[in-house]
Amino acid sequence: MIKFFRGLRANYTYTTENPGNLLDALFFATDTGELLLNGKLYGSDGKRVKDVKFDSSTNTFTFTKEDDSTVVVNLGDKLLTDADRTLLNNVSDMFEGGQMNVTYNSGLDGTVATVEKLGGIDAGTTVSQLKGQTISKVLDTLIFPTIQPTITAPSASLSLKSGVSSIREVGAAGYTTEDFTSAFNQGAIKIGTSTKSPRAGAKLSDVIYAGSEANGIPATVTAGTTNFYYKVNHAEGPAPLDSKGNPAASYTALPAGSTTSSAVATYGVYPFYANIENATPSKLPLTKELSFTATLAAEGPNKHVFKLPHTVTKIEMLNTLSNKYEVYALENFTTGTEEITVQGANVNYNTYTRNDAGFNGETTYKITYSK
Structure with a gap:
């Protein structure tokens, strides 16, 4: 009362x-x-x-x-x-609103400093540096230290679509943009594992080209390796911010620019021929390797023949008993030349015809050549 x-x-x-x-x-x-x-x-x-x-x-x-x-x-x-x-x-x-806008007013001497890092308060911070700050700010700094962002750079990727071979016959129709899968990744600005914004701005334009941007995409396949690239031009990216929403300490906005993919290699090769099933040599599967294997059927009076626009350096035959290849002397083949039309162009081929006496039974060969 x-x-x-x-x-x-x-x-x-x-x-x-x-x-x-x-x-x-x-x-x-x-x-x-x-x-x-x-x-x-x-x-x-x-x-x-x-x-x-x-x-x-x-x-x-x-x-x-x-x-x-x-x-x-x-x-x-x-x-x-x-x-x-x-x-x-x-x-x-x-x-009740969580403002806590009362100030930190320690009775300690202003030179007293923290011995070690406390949350977001660095080691060596003095009383004077904190004095006068609101309790909210001191607690926010202590409990929620400032986290600087991490950066993932933008990137471009390029690959041949499934079912599109990287090996084509010299002189055949060239690749087109429809043969490729391309993608642009703007990169990321992250706080911890959380993505806050992309690193690069939006895609402005893109191009797929062979060798250099000025080349574009060749209409026909040429001999040897041709590297394709995907280039993306992008706008300026956003400014990286730290966990408190302030400008990042070590990063600024990525200027407008471009990013280019790694090379996608394609190979222009000439076809090789061998009389696999009958006297008339047929086309072998295309290869970019410096050796290939082929099984030639028993030919009776017809001799085993290879044709390729390169110089054969070694011929080996599979020993069916040991299942190992054994060198078969080049002298057992007669060499010659022949002009063969490939994709409308005449190409000089070297021919290798087995010349040893007797019946040529079914044989698996390993042929090594140099370009």
């Missing part, structure tokens, strides 16, 4: 050393309009509170203001002036 007294201001003699029966008692000075509790003034000078009455039956106070308007307050309300109530409401809102 609250204690309430009324009387002249001179009769309010509360002191901390000797509060007497005025401890925790509400006192209204009828001559000055002051409202006091434990030595503290809550309403004064008669301009705001002219009279106070307490009704014990309803446990309410009735405050009469200078303009004769009244305010009724029950015991559950705080006995404060309007200004005091507003201040405390603001403090309540501040804590």
Whole structure:
């Protein structure tokens, strides 16, 4: 039960050393309009509170203001002036809203420094450096250290579609963009494992070319290796930010530019021929390797023949008993030349015809050549 007294201001003699029966008692000075509790003034000078009455039956106070308007307050309300109530409401809102906008004001000497890193507060940070910052800022720095972003550069990729061979006959129709699968990756700006934004801007244009951009894509296949590339021109990327949303320490926005894929190699080769099943040599599977194997059927009076526009350096025959290849002397083949039309062009071929006596039974050969 609250204690309430009324009387002249001179009769309010509360002191901390000797509060007497005025401890925790509400006192209204009828001559000055002051409202006091434990030595503290809550309403004064008669301009705001002219009279106070307490009704014990309803446990309410009735405050009469200078303009004769009244305010009724029950015991559950705080006995404060309007200004005091507003201040405390603001403090309540501040804590409930998580603002904590009170400042760090340590009593330690300003030169005292942290010995080791504490969250986002670096080792060696002094009291003076933290003093005056809001508690919210100090706690945010401590609990949530600033994380710098990591960067993944943009990239381009190129590959031949499934079913499209990297080996084609010299003089045949060249590759087209439809033969390739291409992709552009803008890269990434990450905080930890979370991607915040792409590293590069959007794709502006792209091109697939052979050798150099000026070449474009050849209409026909040429002999040897041809490397294809995919190039993407992109816009400027966004500015990298740290975990607090501030500009990153070590990175800036990636300027507009381009990125190019790794090479995709294709091979233009000439066909090789051998009389695999009959006297007329037939075309062998295309190869870019410097050796190949072929099984030639028993020919009777017809001799085994190979034709290729290169120089054979070694011939081996498979020993079916040991399942190993054994060298068969080049002298056992007669060499010659022949002009063969390949994709509309005449090409000089070297011919190798087996010349040893007797029947040529079915034989598997391994032929090694040089270009």
